[in-house]
Amino acid sequence: MDTRPLGRTGLQVTKLCLGTMTWGFRNTEEEGHAQIAYALDRGINFLDTAEMYAVPPSAETYGRTESIIGSWLKANGGRDRMILATKVLGPGAAFGYVRDGNLRLDAANIRRAVDDSLSRLATDYIDLYQLHWPDRTTNVFGKLDYVHDPDERATPAEETLAVLDELVASGKIRHVGLSNETPWGMMTFLRLAGQGGQPRMASIQNPYNLLNRSFEVGLSECAIREQCGLLAYSPLAGGTLTGKYLDGALPPRSRRTLDTRGSRYDRPRGNTATRAYVDIAARHGLDPAQMAIAFVASRPFVTSAIIGATSVDQLATDIAAADLVLSDTVLAEIDAVHADNPNPCP
Secondary structure, three states: OOEEEOOOOOOEEEOEEEEOOOEOOOEOHHHHHHHHHHHHHOOOOEEEOOOOOOOOOOOOOOOHHHHHHHHHHHHHOOHHHOEEEEEEOOOOHHHOOOHHHOOOOOHHHHHHHHHHHHHHHOOOOEEEEEEOOOOOOOOOOOOOOOOOOOOOOOOOHHHHHHHHHHHHHHOOEEEEEEEOOOHHHHHHHHHHHHHHOOOOEEEEEEEOEOOEOHHHOOHHHHHHHOOOEEEEEOOOOOOHHHOOOHHHOOOOOOHHHHOOOOOOOOOHHHHHHHHHHHHHHHHOOOOHHHHHHHHHHOOOOEEEEEEOOOOHHHHHHHHHHHHOOOOHHHHHHHHHHHHHOOOOOO
């Protein structure tokens, strides 16, 4: 499988990354292990997880996904075959069961989070350690109309970078990245790293798919100019772009069936756009999931598209998208649908 540079780190990661957030809730340990083996055998070298996984997050599922990866490594070895990425939680009232609920991107929290992740992952280093979301007032997960809080209690980015620098020096992590960030946040971290000789953000993991192309507005330029590429999560918009939820369908074991929090992609204009994208795929003899993934992976600002599946069969379909090159005709039709339904699910 084709590889691409992970920022300026010198690492080469495959253009598809194995996402793992279903393991430990919708997927058993055995199923997670099967997906790792299948992905590695087909050339994928990049795995992404987080301390908060499995999803939906809860005290019972916290850390399970990392533990499943760790048990696979204990049983099979092969740590040198994978580039392993995980994330540290930022502030969030819903995570009171993690580190007594005092979640900041400060030195104490990050040190403890790294050690706990290393233990669960059964490894002595993490290739890419990401800040799951900002430790400040900002708009994440589709929120609009930013309102600044001049009295916010946020960990200074300087403190976050200092502890990351310490952890890189210790060998516990190799490189660092962002997630759910804004252009201001990305450029602030890059500026501070340049001024202080501290770890440079190698990537940004944000949502990007046919129903949410908002990354293209400002962040895509930053990603290309700064060599801080996108690790695109939800390339299938939580499974929506397969078409399986059209007309109100709720397939058994699907994310919308099991996750009662609702889906940001379940919106009328999103459904309209999804039907149009599924129709494009049908007219051109394409699998709609493969078309959606291939579109994401083809963008010049994307380092890797993070694919997730609840079965090896689904994973096989997703991985096959790596070999799909969309024609100019298909790309033009996709852009036409987007023009009629711009970012219906930000």
